[in-house]
Amino acid sequence: MVVPTPKTLFVVPLVLATTLLGAGQDLTLPETWAAGDKEAALIAWGHTIAMQGNGLPGNTACAECHRINGGGMPSVGIPRIAGQTETYIYREIRGVQKGTRYSPYMDGIVQNLSRKDIRSVALYYSTVRTPKLHDPAEFDPSLRELGRRIARRGLWDRNIPACILCHGQNGRGIPPNFPYIAGQSKSYLMGQLLSFAIVKRKDDPEGLMRGIASKLTNREIKAVAQYFASLEPPVYGKIPEKNRPDRLRLIPDKETPNR
Numbered sequence: 344m345v346v347p348t349p350k351t352l353f354v355v356p357l358v359l360a361t362t363l364l365g366a367g368q369d370l371t372l373p374e375t376w377a378a379g380d381k382e383a384a385l386i387a388w389g390h391t392i393a394m395q396g397n398g399l400p401g402n403t404a405c406a407e408c409h410r411i412n413g414g415g416m417p418s419v420g421i422p423r424i425a426g427q428t429e430t431y432i433y434r435e436i437r438g439v440q441k442g443t444r445y446s447p448y449m450d451g452i453v454q455n456l457s458r459k460d461i462r463s464v465a466l467y468y469s470t471v472r473t474p475k476l477h478d479p480a481e482f483d484p485s486l487r488e489l490g491r492r493i494a495r496r497g498l499w500d501r502n503i504p505a506c507i508l509c510h511g512q513n514g515r516g517i518p519p520n521f522p523y524i525a526g527q528s529k530s531y532l533m534g535q536l537l538s539f540a541i542v543k544r545k546d547d548p549e550g551l552m553r554g555i556a557s558k559l560t561n562r563e564i565k566a567v568a569q570y571f572a573s574l575e576p577p578v579y580g581k582i583p584e585k586n587r588p589d590r591l592r593l594i595p596d597k598e599t600p601n602r
């Protein structure tokens with residue numbers, strides 16, 4: 344009999360998840376991508392949606408919560424979305440529309456977005472570069488080592504894989520499908536882990552995150568959230584410089600940067 348090792352246990356779901364995510368049935372834009380001009384036009388439309396919504400009922404400007412530069416509001420747990428990939432942002436908004444991505448705040452706001460609107464606003468936020476914002480949460484130094492261990496090595500005796508297997512070195516994500524979690528606020532990370540654990544958020548392929556989060560104790564959730572919140576998020580965008588309108592670059596934000 345083959346005794347499954349921690350590695351084999353997680354390679355299968357990992358491959359499955361990657362295939363599923365890679366298939367991206369839901370991710371095609373009505374028209375095919377043409378030249379950079381079209382991409383620039385979509386980014387400009389995405390910027391309009393971010394600034395003022397698309398004009399249809401219920402559609403509030405994303406910037407009211409995520410800010411125009413996508414840094415979010417760490418103090419109230421609104422996530423950073425700047426530089427998250429277009430694929431991931433698109434998937435999350437579609438998930439909110441379909442009710443699989445738990446988000447009481449965005450629920451009413453995104454219902455009137457067309458697929459093209461979503462693609463545009465996803466593209467816009469994927470290109471915005473913004474520094475990490477100050478996270479006012481309390482950090483407990485006694486949890487740091489535990490958070491780091493879970494993140495980097497996992498807790499194999501309880502079949503909990505290292506987070507960085509999927510979320511990349513230092514939590515910086517594995518584009519395009521695995522989101523970065525480094526530099527998100529502690530309260531946002533804790534909130535998401537809890538909602539996976541109690542199965543409110545069910546948009547994770549194959550229930551991977553639900554499986555992992557439900558095995559973590561509250562103390563471990565706190566520790567690992569704190570660890571990733573203390574790291575620097577990636578600051579990148581996938582759009583070539585030439586297609587990035589000047590005004591979209593590094594827009595100063597009122598919240599004070601961390602350092």
Ligand code: HEC
Pocket residue numbers: 392393403404405406407408409420421422423424427431432433435436445446447448449452453464465522
């Ligand atoms: C009223 C505030 C609010 C508005 C307006 C809003 N969001 Fe959100 N958004 C949130 C909150 C809060 C979350 C975290 C999930 C939750 O707790 O509901 C979130 C989550 C997200 C996520 C998932 C982030 C992740 O890391 O998984 C994306 C992407 C997102 N919003 C994009 C948008 C876009 C694009 C718009 C504009 C069309 C928008 N949001 C408008 C509050 C808002």
Ligand code: HEC
Pocket residue numbers: 356357360422434493494503504505506507508509510520521522523524532535536546547548551552555567568
């Ligand atoms: C087997 C792969 C895998 C592993 C291991 C993994 N994750 Fe995830 N995680 C994902 C995927 C995929 C998503 C995106 C789910 C979705 O589509 O909403 C995700 C999403 C998340 C989110 C929500 C991100 C956001 O922006 O809303 C958090 C927080 C998170 N993971 C934390 C962790 C932590 C902490 C660990 C380690 C204890 C971990 N993950 C291990 C695959 C994984």
